[in-house]
Amino acid sequence: ETGVTQTPRHLVMGMTNKKSLKCEQHLGHNAMYWYKQSAKKPLELMFVYSLEERVENNSVPSRFSPECPNSSHLFLHLHTLQPEDSALYLCASSPNSGGILQTQYFGPGTRLLVL
Amino acid sequence: QKEVEQNSGPLSVPEGAIASLNCTYSDRGSQSFFWYRQYSGKSPELIMSIYSNGDKEDGRFTAQLNKASQYVSLLIRDSQPSDSATYLCAVIRGGGSNYKLTFGKGTLLTVNP
Numbered sequence: 001e002t003g004v005t006q007t008p009r010h011l012v013m014g015m016t017n018k019k020s021l022k023c024e025q026h027l028g029h030n031a032m033y034w035y036k037q038s039a040k041k042p043l044e045l046m047f048v049y050s051l052e053e054r055v056e057n058n059s060v061p062s063r064f065s066p067e068c069p070n071s072s073h074l075f076l077h078l079h080t081l082q083p084e085d086s087a088l089y090l091c092a093s094s095p096n097s098g099g100i101l102q103t104q105y106f107g108p109g110t111r112l113l114v115l
Numbered sequence: 116q117k118e119v120e121q122n123s124g125p126l127s128v129p130e131g132a133i134a135s136l137n138c139t140y141s142d143r144g145s146q147s148f149f150w151y152r153q154y155s156g157k158s159p160e161l162i163m164s165i166y167s168n169g170d171k172e173d174g175r176f177t178a179q180l181n182k183a184s185q186y187v188s189l190l191i192r193d194s195q196p197s198d199s200a201t202y203l204c205a206v207i208r209g210g211g212s213n214y215k216l217t218f219g220k221g222t223l224l225t226v227n228p
Contacts, residue, residue, distance in 0.1 A: 002158075002160070040220070041220065042119070042217070042218045042219055042220045042221075043159070043203065043205075043218035044218075045216050045217075045218075090158055090159075103149070103161055103164060104149075104159075104161070104205075105161075106158040106159050106160065107158060108157070108158050109158050
């Protein structure tokens with residue numbers, strides 16, 4: 001266990017559904033991240049939050065909406081997704097963002113299937 | 116040119132051999148370099164980090180960095196079947212608003228008993 005938990009672990013949703021992914025870290029870190037991992041593609045950084053403020057948004061479609069209510073919790077709200085959004089969504093945390101010492105601790109991921 | 120490039124493999128080595136995993140990157144401003152191991156169906160876990168030129172050893176693992184050649188490698192000595200996994204190279208440039216973290220696609224390593 002890395003100290004980063006994610007729920008749900010598996011999710012199947014239709015294209016018209018609205019769902020949310022949850023991430024919680026118990027490490028006292030100040031930065032949290034959402035990644036997308038698709039087959040045969042590099043891990044893609046989607047969002048970065050540092051001290052609850054979004055510091056990076058890598059041109060992610062608006063159907064993905066992140067929320068960071070405090071430094072321990074991170075959500076990814078999903079609506080009107082497309083089948084190509086099916087992937088493993090990984091949450092990670094690190095002590096802080098912006099410095100060069102960026103050891104990332106990953107959660108177990110949510111396997112998402114969009115039908 | 117891909118920002119972080121790795122041979123996708125699979126790289127197959129016999130048990131007890133040295134496995135050599137390579138990674139090249141395109142951004143000369145890159146400062147931090149990481150190797151993650153990802154077992155099938157699991158999330159990545161950090162194996163090694165390296166920030167300055169040269170070698171860094173941790174148990175059976177050695178990371179090597181050559182910034183002039185924009186090259187970082189991971190050597191695994193005395194490879195074990197439990198080392199069979201995908202190894203991801205990650206590179207960080209900058210900080211603050213210039214922060215950029217990029218992963219390679221990963222190299223699949225198979226250690227045969």
